[in-house]
Amino acid sequence: xxxxxxxxxxxxxxxxxxxxxxxxxxxxxxxxxxxxxxxxxxxxxxxxxxxxxxxxxxxxxxxxxxxxxxxxxxxxxxxxxxxxxxxxxxxxxxxxxxxxxxxxxxxxxxxxxxxxxxxxxxxxxxxxxxxxxxxxxxxxxxxxxxxxxxxxxxxxxxxxxxxxxxxxxxxxxxxxxxxxxxxxxxxxxxxxxxxxxxxxxxxxxxxxxxxxxxxxxxxxxxxxxxxxxxxxxxxxxxxxxxxxxxxxxxxxxxxxxxxxxxxxxxxxxxxxxxxxxxxxxxxxxxxxxxxxxxxxxxxxxxxxxxxxxxxxxxxxxxxxxxxxxxxxxxxxxxxxxxxxxxxxxxxxxxxxxxxxxxxxxxxxxxxxxxxxxxxxxxxxxxxxxxxxxxxxxxxxxxxxxxxxxxxxxxxxxxxxxxxxxxxxxxxxxxxxxxxxxxxxxxxxxxxxxxxxxxxxxxxxxxxxxxxxxxxxxxxxxxxxxxxxxxxxxxxxxxxxxxxxxxxxxxxxxxxxxxxxxxxxxxxxxx
Numbered sequence: 025x026x027x028x029x030x031x032x033x034x035x036x037x038x039x040x041x042x043x044x045x046x047x048x049x050x051x052x053x054x055x056x057x058x059x060x061x062x063x064x065x066x067x068x069x070x071x072x073x074x075x076x077x078x079x080x081x082x083x084x085x086x087x088x089x090x091x092x093x094x095x096x097x098x099x100x101x102x103x104x105x106x107x108x109x110x111x112x113x114x115x116x117x118x119x120x121x122x123x124x125x126x127x128x129x130x131x132x133x134x135x136x137x138x139x140x141x142x143x144x145x146x147x148x149x150x151x152x153x154x155x156x157x158x159x160x161x162x163x164x165x166x167x168x169x170x171x172x173x174x175x176x177x178x179x180x181x182x183x184x185x186x187x188x189x190x191x192x193x194x195x196x197x198x199x200x201x202x203x204x205x206x207x208x209x210x211x212x213x214x215x216x217x218x219x220x221x222x223x224x225x226x227x228x229x230x231x232x233x234x235x236x237x238x239x240x241x242x243x244x245x246x247x248x249x250x251x252x253x254x255x256x257x258x259x260x261x262x263x264x265x266x267x268x269x270x271x272x273x274x275x276x277x278x279x280x281x282x283x284x285x286x287x288x289x290x291x292x293x294x295x296x297x298x299x300x301x302x303x304x305x306x307x308x309x310x311x312x313x314x315x316x317x318x319x320x321x322x323x324x325x326x327x328x329x330x331x332x333x334x335x336x337x338x339x340x341x342x343x344x345x346x347x348x349x350x351x352x353x354x355x356x357x358x359x360x361x362x363x364x365x366x367x368x369x370x371x372x373x374x375x376x377x378x379x380x381x382x383x384x385x386x387x388x389x390x391x392x393x394x395x396x397x398x399x400x401x402x403x404x405x406x407x408x409x410x411x412x413x414x415x416x417x418x419x420x421x422x423x424x425x426x427x428x429x430x431x432x433x434x435x436x437x438x439x440x441x442x443x444x445x446x447x448x449x450x451x452x453x454x455x456x457x458x459x460x461x462x463x464x465x466x467x468x469x470x471x472x473x474x475x476x477x478x479x480x481x482x483x484x485x486x487x488x489x490x491x492x493x494x495x496x497x498x499x500x501x502x503x504x505x506x507x508x509x510x511x512x513x514x515x516x517x518x519x520x521x522x523x524x525x526x527x528x529x530x531x532x533x534x535x536x537x538x539x540x541x542x543x544x545x546x547x548x549x550x
Contacts, residue, residue, distance in 0.1 A: 150191025
């Protein structure tokens with residue numbers, strides 16, 4: 025199956041398959057989702073009803089980020105009222121290491137009825153018999169999940185292990201654009217410069233930011249390009265059609281540092297660093313770089329998340345008169361291509377599964393199915409009506425308490441909403457609090473199809489997992505260390521690149537690529 029065209033049709037396909045299910049107002053192309061035909065949704069109710077005839081309590085192993093399942097979360101208490109199935113956590117609130125907690129549970133032999141875990145773990149232990157295959161249960165008892173997976177074969181593929189079985193249901197995020205290029209529009213206006221549309225023009229703008237005192241304090245303290253990632257210098261590689269990691273190219277997975285574009289690309293980034301166009305502390309400044317450099321009126325441009333970066337227009341408007349930080353189209357690279365290399369994950373390699381020891385598999389899969397109904401999806405995304413949102417003109421609208429402080433997702437976590445278990449996220453939850461500047465940037469990147477096709481989450485056999493574990497981390501560390509040396513000028517690209525490639529091959533990069541491409545071909549055939 026050709027999965028390349030999946031993204032643009034996701035919303036339409038789901039509308040047709042799920043009928044009454046809540047879809048949100050806009051599709052991935054920024055247009056309204058297609059209306060479902062009456063026949064498409066006729067057989068599926070907007071609610072799933074009770075999952076169990078009698079009240080049932082199931083144990084759950086659930087940790088998402090730093091959030092350990094709380095039996096008193098209103099979202100899950102409401103779900104229990106509707107489905108007759110309550111969840112009881114088996115994890116203490118003091119747990120901090122998700123992998124350690126999972127491994128301890130598996131080693132104990134006492135596996136919770138429902139387990140939220142990472143794909144690698146769920147696949148591994150599922151194939152060893154610790155988790156139930158879900159396909160037959162879904163076919164018989166979960167019509168909403170079945171319809172969702174039929175509309176989203178990419179989700180099914182991510183949830184499928186190398187043996188062909190599904191041992192967990194992946195979380196399905198919504199939205200497409202993640203990050204984009206930002207620039208100080210007020211600085212451009214002050215210097216009489218147009219928005220840069222090519223790598224050459226972007227270079228000229230950064231030099232002007234360096235030399236022409238756009239912040240007007242009489243000091244040469246401007247930092248033209250910065251990043252809050254310690255690998256942020258590599259974000260510039262896309263301007264030379266190069267990459268630091270694994271990417272899809274002509275239908276295969278390749279490793280960026282081995283590709284012909286990489287050597288001139290990393291050399292050019294090093295030259296920009298030498299010219300003073302890149303933050304001298306780009307490898308060490310860390311996550312606060314954006315707060316610091318925008319807040320002290322010295323940062324000129326970066327590549328970052330739309331929503332959080334655009335929000336600085338609100339937080340700094342009184343501190344820095346005229347502050348205007350806006351997203352721009354990716355500058356065309358040296359090949360003339362306009363490409364955004366990042367994207368939101370279409371599918372997350374996390375979700376919950378059913379323990380083989382679970383004595384109520386039918387009720388459990390029916391409970392899972394509830395979260396794919398209109399009522400369940402709204403509950404997972406927006407929380408409890410009257411508590412976290414009110415219905416306004418037929419749509420959920422968050423309360424002031426949830427919107428307070430701009431920490432909407434964190435506020436929702438307190439109620440048990442927007443935690444990444446097995447459901448389909450609705451981007452409308454985020455659209456409610458998007459800065460208009462961010463929304464404009466997101467729509468531009470989506471409507472113009474700037475976003476590059478991403479490598480999907482792949483399923484590996486146990487042997488492949490073992491091989492990758494032995495090779496991949498050391499390869500990536502070595503490549504990053506050499507990239508840093510080149511950018512900082514500690515090593516000459518021309519003098520050391522060939523030896524770098526030879527060492528990567530000695531470390532097993534060719535075998536890593538073979539494993540990844542074999543897994544990718546399996547993915548395409550599913």
